[in-house]
Every structure is written in C-alpha cells, then in structure tokens.
Amino acid sequence: MLLENKTAVIYGGGGSIGGAMADAFAAEGARVFLAGRTPAKLEAVAERIRAAGGQAETAVVDATDAAAVNDHVDAVVEKTGSVDVSVNVITGEGNFQPLADIPVDAFAGAVARALTTQLITTRAAARHMVKQESGVLLFFGGSDPANAMAGMGNVQVGFDAVEALRRQWAVELAPHGVRTVTLLTGGIIDTFPDVPEMEGPRQGIINGSPLKRAATMSDVGAVAAFVASEKGRSITSTQVNISVGACYGG
Template identity: 50%
Template sequence: MLLENKNAVIYGGGGAIGGAVARAFAREGARVHLAGRTRKSLEEVAEAIRAAGGAAETDQVDALDEAAVDRHADAVAERAGSLDISFNLISYGDVQGTPLAELALADFEQPVHNAVRTMFLTSRAAARHMIRQKSGVILAFGGYGDPPRNHFMGGLQVAFGALESLRRNLAAELGPHGIRVLALQTGGVPETIPTGFDWADAITEEIAGQTLLGRPASLADVGNAAVFAASDMARSMTATAINITGGSVVD
C-alpha cells in the first residue's frame, strides 16, 4: 500500500472532495484524521472508511481558527506519533454569479481571506511537526489559471492565485527540511454540483467540452491523484501542480 503507516490530516474531510481523498488515503493504508466544522458529515465519511477496513478519526475543528488548528495538529502528532500529510479542502465561502463591477467588497474579499488564512494556518501547523520529522507532504487544491469565460467567479479565482503564490513560498522554505508541497489542479469536478441544481447538466457539459479528453476529473480521479502526490512515488515532486484537468489547462 502506498501510504501505509502514514498519518494524514484532511481539513474539510466531510465534504465531497475531502471525503473522496480520505477514502483513497485510507484504502492505501493511511490513518486519516478528518477535521471540519460539521461532526455529522465527518462521522459519515469515517464510518464508511472503517466499514471498508480503514482507520479514521474525527475532530471538530474550525480551520480558520488559529488556536484550534494548532491544538489539533499538536494532538494528532502526539497521539499518532507523526503528522505526515496535510490536505486543506475546506470551502471558502465564495459568492459567484455577480460581475466584479457589481460585487460587494465583503463578498469579493471573503474567499481570498479565507483561502489564504486557512492554508497558511494548516500548513504552518503541519510544517512545525514535519520539520522535526524531516519529512512530510502538504497538499493544496485549486483551479488557478485563466478565468473561465462567461462566468462570474467573484473573488474565487483571485483566491486560487493567492494560494498558488503561498504554495510556491512554502515549497521553497520547506524543501530543505524534506517537506514537499504540491497542488492538485482540476478544471471542475461535476460530482460536487449540488443535487437538484438547475444548471447542473449544462455546467457538466461545459466542463467536459473544455477538456481534451472529453471528460472532466471525477472524485475518484482526485482521490487517486492525491494518493500519488502524497506517496513516495512522487518523492521527487515539489513546488508544482499535478494537472488533472483532462486537458482544459494545457501546460
């Protein structure tokens, strides 16, 4: 198994993407520590992992709260013996559908503030333990790049750009300590569209139409790519993104 004996913290582990990554990590032998604000959704993911023979723990943590993030990381490292993987997959509270020229300042600022704050806090908390271990992997998630045409993304694309800059800085500073920092880049995951959303089919078709493969990444694809990024199979990879856009972004 690719992640045997690894301890992985997944912030937002009760969400669609966080849950998919957690299940993939557990399948490959990692003990997953699911952190988030909603206990019920965390427990649902953890129960599915345990039912499949994996190991999962849950903790109610606000990943925007500095003290809470630090306490949780310290507790995981103490009780598990290491903190090997940190992946932040919380939502940023972005407001979409309104042109920037009409968007309220608070709505624009919120995803930028939340994304940078939570990624900094969780990465810093993990890095303090990983530096002592002289190993570790910090993962980011985002769809940075050119803004999609005919969509009003609010501050979300700006947030992704800020995360990309933070990821580069983290990789540069933490690399000498044996810590890798990578991002997973998707062009959108249609399975995350809420059930019953009026434009779900049209959005799915549009996302697929922008790819070279004719299909976007699935939740399973995201989980598998995350396993690879966190494993020793990718031991020479840092300071870059793993492109799982299906070719909608051409590097």
Template identity: 50%
Template sequence: MLLAGRNAIIYGGGGAIGGAMARAYGRAGARVFLAGRTPATLSAVASEIRAAGGSADTAVVDTLDEHAVEEHAAAVVAAAGRIDVAINVIADADVQGTPVLDMAVEDYLAPVVQSVRSKFITSRAAGRHMVRQGGGVLLFFGGAGDPPRDFHLGGLQAGFAAVEHLRRQLAVELGAHGVRVLTLRTGGVPEVIPADVPGRAAIEASITGQTLLGRPATLKDAGNLAVFAASDLARTLTGTALNMTCGAMLD
C-alpha cells in the same frame, strides 16, 4: 499499500472532495484524521473508512482559528507520532453568479481572505511538525487558470492564485527540511455540484467541453491523485501543480 503506516490530516474531510480523498487514503493504508466543522459528515466518512478496514479519527476544527488548528495538530502527533500528509479542501466562502462590476468589495474578497487564512494556518501548523520530524507532504486543491467565459466566479480564482503563491513559498522554504508541497490542479469536478443549482447541466457541459479528453475528472480521480502525490512514487515532485483538468488547462 502506498501509504501504509502514514498519518494524514484532511481538513474538510467530511465534504465531497475531502471525503473522496479520505476514503482513498484509507484504502492506501494511511491513518486518516478528518477535521472540519460538521460532526455528522465527518463521522459518516470515518464510518465508511472503518467499514472498509481502514483507520479514521475525527475532530471538529475551525480552520480559521489558528489556536484550534495548532491544538489539533499537536493532538494528532500525540496520538500517532507524526504528521506525514496534510491537505486542506475546506470550501471557500465565494459568491458566484454576479459580474465583478456589480459585486460588493466584501463579496469579492471573501474567498481570497478566508482561503489564504485557512490554508496558511493549517499549512503552518502541520508544516512545523513536518520540519521537526524531517519530512512530509502538504497538498492544496484548486490551482490557477484563465477565468471562464460563461460564468461569473467572483473572487474564487483570485483566492486560488493567492494560495498558489503560498504553495510556491512553502516549497522553497521547507524543501531543505524534506517537506514537499504540491497543488492538485482542478478544472472542476461536476459530481460536487448540487443537483438543485440553477444551470447545473450547463455548468457540467461547460466543464466537460473545455477538456481535451471529452470527460472531466471524477471524485475517484481526485482521491487517486491525492494518494499518488503523497506517496514515495511522487518523491521528486515539489513546488508544482499536478494537472488533473483532463486537458482543460495546458502547461
């Protein structure tokens, strides 16, 4: 198995994207540490991983609270010996559907401020342990891209772009310590769109229509790519984004 004997923290592991990655990590042999704010969803994912023969632990952690994140990272090291992989897929507090000129300043900045704070805090906590142990992988999910013409996403992509700069900076500063830093660049995963969202069919059609392959990435794709990125098969990759947009965004 690609991740046998490794320990992975997934912040937001109870959500759709985080859960898919957690299950994939469990299948690949990693011991998975699920962190988030909702005990019920974390426990549900952990139960699935254990039922499939994997190992999973859960912890309620607010990723905007640096002390809580630091304490959790230390607890993981105390329990497992090291942190090999850390990925933060906590949902951003974004306000969508409103044109920029009609938005409040706080609504536009919310996904920028909260996303950067959350990703910085979790990356710093895990990164400190990775530097001490001489290696590890920090993963981000999102990536920069052109604003869509059909939908108003507010400050969501501004937050993605800010996190991308954080990823580059971390890759430069931590590379000498054996720490790789990557983004899983998404063009949208329709499966995560709630069924009751107004215009859901149009959103899914837009995501699919922008791809070159005529199909969008799935949750299974996200999990599989997260496993690859964290494995030794990707040992030459750092400071870059792995494009899982099915051709919606060209490099």
C-alpha cells in the same frame, strides 16, 4: 499499499473532495484524521472508511482558529508520532458573479478566509514536518492563467492567491524535505448540485477536455494518494493537472 503507516490530516474532511481524498488515503493504508466543523458529515466519512476496513478519526476544528488547529495537530502527532500528509480543501464562499456585482466585503472576505485557513493549517503541519525532515502538503484548486473565463467572480482569484501561498511555502520548506503540491482542477462535476442551472457549467467542463470527460472524485483521491506517497517523491513545488486536459497551467 502506498500510504501504509502514514498519518494524514484532512481539513474539510466531511466534504465531497475531502472525503474522496480520505477514502483513497485510507484505502492505501493511511491513518486518516478528519477535521471540520460539522460532526455529522465528518462521522459519515469516517464510518464509510471504517466499513471498508480503514482507520479514521474525527475532530471538530475551526480551521480559522490557529490555537485550535495547533492543538489538534499536536494531539495527532502525540498519538501517531508524525504528520505525513496535510491537506486543506476549505475555500472561502464562492461568488460566481461578474466582479462588478460582488460587494467589496463579500469579495475580499472570502479570499481572506481562504488564505487565512490555508496559512494556519499549513503552518501547524509544517512545524512538525520540519522536525521530521519529511512530509507532504497538498493543496486543491490551482492556478491556470491561460484559461481565465468570465463569471468566476472571486473563486479563481481565491485559488490564485492560495497557489501563490503554496509557492512561497515550497521555497521555504523544501530545504527541510517537505514537499508541496497543488492538484490543479478544472472542476469536479460530481460535486455540482443536481439542478438545471448547473447543466451548462457541467457540460462546459466536459467539452473543455480533449478527452471529452471530466475528473471524478475517485480520480481526485487516486492522484492525491499517489502524489502523497513515496511513488510521487519526485513531485514537488508544482501543480499536478487533474483537469483531463482542460487546464493548461503547470
């Protein structure tokens, strides 16, 4: 198995993307620690993993609280001996509106929250990874300046900001053997609400792919597990494109 005897921490582990990564990590042998703010959602993912024969534990953690995050990671390391993979799929509240229509506080607050939580969780894991001289920090979203489009509001701006943060972590942590990789997505339509208003965006993502299909949650998990494993050890300081060709950023 790709991640046998590895420890993975997932912030936002009760959500669809975090859950997909957790499923894949556990299926490849990782011991998965799911962190988030909604116990029922975390436990639902954990129960699914355990039913499939995997190992999963949950913890209610506010990922904007540095002390809480540090305490959680320290507890994970004390229990397992290491933190090998850390991924945070928490984003700020998305405003899919024209920029002129978004209140300044709402725009800036969402981007600030995304950056804050990413900084806190990455820093907490990096403390241990630097000591280990190993580890993988995964990010989700990515930056694709070639494909800017109207109506994205603060969403792509937030992804771009987090990607800039990831690049800075990459140069600072690479000398310590820590890899940093972003999964570049053009949108995971499995996660879209099943309402008529989303049919246009859903079809637009499919049409934007040369293969005329979109990445699934299963695809996200499979690529994340590969990148986090030793099979992906040559991949770092970059984005891995999981958009089925819809995004061109590298």
